[in-house]
Amino acid sequence: MGAFTPLHWIIVAVVVLVLFGGRGKLSGLLGDAGKGIRAFREGLKDEGKADASGPAASSKVEAPKEDARG
Numbered sequence: 001m002g003a004f005t006p007l008h009w010i011i012v013a014v015v016v017l018v019l020f021g022g023r024g025k026l027s028g029l030l031g032d033a034g035k036g037i038r039a040f041r042e043g044l045k046d047e048g049k050a051d052a053s054g055p056a057a058s059s060k061v062e063a064p065k066e067d068a069r070g
Helices: 006-020 025-052
Strands: none
Touching: 006 025
């Protein structure tokens, strides 16, 4: 039970490759996650501004455009 099996070594190798693999894979992953969080927060701010502007702004609905094919 104390020995590493081949499955354990594969998992360790994958973790090492993800963390220390070439060309900053970890920093790239974290950078993408940061961009996603930032976009989510900006979306929440925009939603809050729309709610604060009143019901008239949020109740505007565009009429569907007619199909030009005839």
